[in-house]
Each structure stands twice: as structure tokens, then as C-alpha cells.
Amino acid sequence: MEQKHTDTDLQRLEELARDAAVGSTMYDKRWVIENILAVGRHFQTTSYITEDGPRELDDTIEEKMMTLWDISVEEDVSKFYLDYGVLDFFIELFSNPNLRVKEISIGIMTNMVFHESLFPTIMETDKCLENCLKLLEEKDSPTLLIVFRCLHSYGYNLFNLINKNEDSQKEVAKSLLEKFLIFLSLHSVVQNIGMVMGSCTNKTVLQNCARFLSILSELWDFHEDRRKVSHHYTGEQFLQCALEGMKECVGEDKTEKHFMIFLYLLFQRDLEKDMYSSISTQTICIMERLLKEHVLEYSSIDEHDLEFIFNISYVLKCCLESGEFSSIPANLKSFLKDAEGRVERADIDEEHAENKKSILTLISLSFNFLETCNQNGNTSESTENTPVHNNSTRNFYLNFEFYL
Structure with a gap:
């Protein structure tokens, strides 16, 4: 009792x-x-x-x-x-x-x-996102770090909301996504993000920026006009800034993987080939560094690394295929060969076997291109960065069709 x-x-x-x-x-x-x-x-x-x-x-x-x-x-x-x-x-x-x-x-x-439960209400209030984006103008790393974390949370919640199976939520999710992508497509916003990547040396800020850009580029697929909302992100100035941010973070595993998701989706879905002329040389050099200082530094390659290596291989192939570059790093061919061997020897389960095969195909195409350039006398292993004639590049790839 x-x-x-x-x-x-x-x-x-x-x-x-x-x-x-x-x-x-x-x-x-x-x-x-x-x-x-x-x-x-x-x-x-x-x-x-x-x-x-x-x-x-x-x-x-x-x-x-x-x-x-x-x-x-x-x-x-x-x-x-x-x-x-x-x-x-x-x-x-x-x-x-x-x-x-x-x-x-x-x-x-x-x-x-x-x-997640509070997000739709916050998203309905424009001033929340609008004022958050204004903070991108700050030069203070601790503030910028949190701003990009906040924007990533916006994107992450929208991604989950749009992928829910409840029909009653589809229109709400579509409306919220439309609003978010319009805000993020403003030239001033894109310019501020670019300035951060082009000038910031804080690794954590760049990591949060890369995480945000990777999910933003995936959200563009859910918009009825992807090119409209991605337009300013494909401009030469922004791309140069993105590459500067990547150079600053070579060897930072998570940061580079997120940057490569963003760069792959741009090359695969948004960039016209005439844009490659302004960024191909710089991009090829960064891809070479990623192979040398990142991929080839792995003690082993597993399923979690495949997407990263695939993205590097795809972007590299695009730049070489375009012919719009002024030079190729002299050691690129040997690094490609080493990467090919590492992928071939990787113990990958059956579920990811096709991914492994796609990577090997991409690497092989790039390697064969470099071999042909050598045979034509357009490259030399003795120089650090050797010019390559654009016509030779284009003619080589006329004989190939590649399906992903």
C-alpha cells in the first residue's frame, strides 16, 4: 500500500x-x-x-x-x-x-x-532563408561555416520531403523546393558562394560548402527546368572559384568527394562543351592531383570509393574529349595506369561490379587518348605540362561512343 x-x-x-x-x-x-x-x-x-x-x-x-x-x-x-x-x-x-x-x-x-518537423514552417517564411543567404557576404569563417551547414539542412530536408511517398505532401514539397531553388539561383547568391570558395582557406568552411553544393546539384533534378536554376553555377567565374576551393582541399577525403559529386553532375548534365575551354586545363591538373595525392594514397579501394573514382574519371574524360585545353600533366598517364591497376585489383562485391567496370572503361578511354597523343608526337613525358593540339583530340574521340 x-x-x-x-x-x-x-x-x-x-x-x-x-x-x-x-x-x-x-x-x-x-x-x-x-x-x-x-x-x-x-x-x-x-x-x-x-x-x-x-x-x-x-x-x-x-x-x-x-x-x-x-x-x-x-x-x-x-x-x-x-x-x-x-x-x-x-x-x-x-x-x-x-x-x-x-x-x-x-x-x-x-x-x-x-x-524535420519544424522545417516546412520555417521554409514558408521567406525572411529566414533570405537573411541566411545575406550572411554569405561575411568574411568570418565561424559564421560562414554555420551558414553552409544551415543551407545543407535546408537541402537535406527538401530532398527527404520530395522523396516521401505521401501524395498529399507532393505539391507542398514541390512548392517549397521551387522557392528554395529560386533563392539559390540568384546571381548575387551564386557570386557570394563562389567568392567563398575562391578565397577561403578554412578547410571546415570548404567542407560544409562542398556538402551543400553536392545536395543542391541533386535537387536541381527535381525542378522542371534544371538549366534555369543551375545557370549561374555553370558560369566561368563560378567554376574557376570552385576549382580553387578544390585545390585548397586536395587530400581532404569528405570535402573532395562532395566537390566531385557537384562537378560530375555539372559536367554530366549542365555544361556545354564550349565551356570546357575556360576550365579544362585547370580541371585536368586537379584530377591528376586527386589521383596522385588522394586515390593512389588509399591503402585499399572498396565500394565506398567507387563513386569518387568514377566522378574523377568521368570529368577527366570529358575534359580530354573536348580538346579545349592547353596542356596535360606529364605524369597523368602513369597515374591513370596505376589507378586502373588499383581498381582492377580491388575486391568489389557483385552488387557493385558494374560500377567497377564503368570506371575501368572511363580510365581506359582516357589512357588510350594519351597513348595516341604520344604516338602523334603531341605529348612528351619529359615536360611538366605539355601542349596538345585540339584537332588531334577531337579526331581521336570521333571513333568512340560511350554509354553510362
Whole structure:
């Protein structure tokens, strides 16, 4: 009887705690609200613009903001923020001149966007995405890192939403995707992304940028006019910036794999051959580095590496096939041969056997091209970068048809 009484008391206490808590969490509503109000009142009464530059963030306020950021990983806390307009307040702080304020504020929004149940509501509010994209103009690595993480969460949730089988959600998903891709296709947005890749040396920023671009390029397939939303990403200036970002990250496994997904999809679906003339030489050199300093450094090749090697091989073949280049690295042929041997010897299961075969075909085509150029006297192993005549390149590939 005493045990039953104790159980009842505990249950009542648990119910009381839940009533006072944010959702199913153990965070007290009053405590959360007090932190929000303290931060809100601070920024209402404190200017961060001074003659000597942006004001330093008060330590106490920074601690409270960090607390609000940390607890937003809980879905119920993020829902609480959304229901009571807290997100709107932090979006306003994106324009604060203090970089730490921007970083924490976009961090809170990023955690909220991550939650799949809250995402459609956030996506319906244009100012969330619009103000997030404005932060791409910042030169602050910690802020940019989170901005790209936020954009990746947008893309990831849209990808999942569009692939759900529920018919009732199809039109909603299509509408949200249309809005997202229109925002991301703006010239100013594309230009800012390009500037980050072309000038940033922070490996983590570039990794998050590459992750975002890989999923963005896959989302273009769900738009009725892929070329319309991908147009500015195929411009010479943007492509040069993307290649600069790739050069900075050679050897960074995850970053390079995401960049190569993006580059492969551009070459396979979006780029016209006349565009290759501006980027082929640089692209060939980077593909050679990826083979030498990345693929050939693997202790072994397994199924998880096949997509990466396939993408490298495909892009390399496209550049060689176009004939629109000024030189070829002298050691490319030997690296291709080594890569071919590594792939041939790889113990790949039957399920991925066709992928392995496709890679070997691509490598063989590129290798045969280089062999023919040597026979025609257009390349020399003794020079670091040797010019190749474009007509010879085009004539060689007239005799080949390749189906993927």
C-alpha cells in the first residue's frame, strides 16, 4: 500500500515537472524565458556600433546566448522558439555588427532548420532563408561555416520531403523546393558562394560548402527546368572559384568527394562543351592531383570509393574529349595506369561490379587518348605540362561512343 502511494506521488511530481518544462525536455519554461528576455532586453537597450568599431559582446549575454543555442538541439525547445517568435528575434540579430552575435544567432536558426518537423514552417517564411543567404557576404569563417551547414539542412530536408511517398505532401514539397531553388539561383547568391570558395582557406568552411553544393546539384533534378536554376553555377567565374576551393582541399577525403559529386553532375548534365575551354586545363591538373595525392594514397579501394573514382574519371574524360585545353600533366598517364591497376585489383562485391567496370572503361578511354597523343608526337613525358593540339583530340574521340 505504501509503495502504491509512493508511485502515485512520483507520477504527480513527474506531471508537475512536465507542465513546467518545455515539451518533453527537462528545461524549465521560466528559466528558458528568463534567458530569452535577458538577451532581448540587452539588445533593445545596447548599441553595438561605436566609433572604434563593433562593440564587444558582454560575457554574461554571450553565456546566455550560448545556452539558448545549446538547448535548441532539442526539438521541443526549437518548437518553443518557433511558436513564440524567438526565431524572428535572432534573425534580426543577423544584422548586428558583432560577428560573435551573428555566429550564435545563425547557429540557433541552423539547429531549428535541422528538425524535420519544424522545417516546412520555417521554409514558408521567406525572411529566414533570405537573411541566411545575406550572411554569405561575411568574411568570418565561424559564421560562414554555420551558414553552409544551415543551407545543407535546408537541402537535406527538401530532398527527404520530395522523396516521401505521401501524395498529399507532393505539391507542398514541390512548392517549397521551387522557392528554395529560386533563392539559390540568384546571381548575387551564386557570386557570394563562389567568392567563398575562391578565397577561403578554412578547410571546415570548404567542407560544409562542398556538402551543400553536392545536395543542391541533386535537387536541381527535381525542378522542371534544371538549366534555369543551375545557370549561374555553370558560369566561368563560378567554376574557376570552385576549382580553387578544390585545390585548397586536395587530400581532404569528405570535402573532395562532395566537390566531385557537384562537378560530375555539372559536367554530366549542365555544361556545354564550349565551356570546357575556360576550365579544362585547370580541371585536368586537379584530377591528376586527386589521383596522385588522394586515390593512389588509399591503402585499399572498396565500394565506398567507387563513386569518387568514377566522378574523377568521368570529368577527366570529358575534359580530354573536348580538346579545349592547353596542356596535360606529364605524369597523368602513369597515374591513370596505376589507378586502373588499383581498381582492377580491388575486391568489389557483385552488387557493385558494374560500377567497377564503368570506371575501368572511363580510365581506359582516357589512357588510350594519351597513348595516341604520344604516338602523334603531341605529348612528351619529359615536360611538366605539355601542349596538345585540339584537332588531334577531337579526331581521336570521333571513333568512340560511350554509354553510362
